[in-house]
Amino acid sequence: YLVQFYPAYIYQQTKVELLIAGGNFVSQAKTEKQLGWQVLFPKSNKAKNQHKLDYGQDQEQTLPPLTKGQLLHCHQGELIEKHTSPPQSFTDATLLGAMTGISRYVNDAAIKKVLKETDGLGTDATRAGIIDLLFKRGFLQRQGKAITATEVGVALINALPPMATLPDMTAQWEATLTAISEKNTSYLSFMQPLTNTVHEMVQSASQQSFAGLPKVAFKPKRGKRAFQKKTTKKAS
Structure with a gap:
């Protein structure tokens, strides 16, 4: 207080x-x-x-006034070994929370603002389904309560173009959809750039080699067999 x-x-x-x-x-x-x-x-x-x-200091460090492009002399170098801790793995609760608060993982101020004003990635009705689909397709796995990416998931992210793996695109779409709802822009002004973006992503993906991606075991769905009855036409 x-x-x-x-x-x-x-x-x-x-x-x-x-x-x-x-x-x-x-x-x-x-x-x-x-x-x-x-x-x-x-x-x-x-x-x-x-x-x-x-x-990496033994005492508080200060820096002299500097200008961009200024040439300095390196007097000496020292290698300091440190131990870092990896970030904690997601759980069901924290992964849903991360999708809602995705703005925490964005550096661009304008994009962060848009994602804060929206519901982040997905909606309350679709987030759980998105996560479940990632499990079914073999991109995520469980290790106790922890949720981690599989080898296939990591390889796929590395193979995709950056724009397809960042939340920035979602923010841009949300901003444009808001503008459409407020009648500040038209439907075509949203669809034309979107079509161009998808075309660029497909073109970029077609130039990538996915041969090195780990194989995912195919699990066919069990269902009823379909039988086709053949008949022969009687000669008259």
Whole structure:
């Protein structure tokens, strides 16, 4: 409650991308200018040390004023070994939550805004069915409560064009459909670009080699056999 009466927390975040011997390196620093409401939540020594570990620092790092394209001299290099933890696998609940809050996985501010205003991927009536279909087609598998991608699923994503694997397209469609509902654009203005996009995706996919994709065992559906009765025409 008291936080709302405190001044803003102000800090300067600097990120520099460097090209050294053909490799891309990133250096970043954070300098606190005004603690503001943060004084109510003092960081423990453990949290401070973790911050330093995240940045690979023994002390708070600062960066001098720099300009784009400026040439610098690399005095020395050091290899630091660290251990990282992979993100936790999805469960049924968290996967549904991720589809609803897909904007968390998008960096573009405009696309993130559109996805926040909509229901994310799918609808309440279709999300469970989409996940079930991915299981039936062998793209997802269960390991206890965890849901992971199969070898086939990973290979398929790698083989598809990027536009077919990102939620950006959904956001663009949602924005256009909203504009149509508000009578700010026409149906044809939505369908023509969509047709062109699908055509480009098909063309791109036709140039890809799917020969290396893992094979999926075909499971034929069990059903009643169909019999065809043959008759012969009697000669008159």
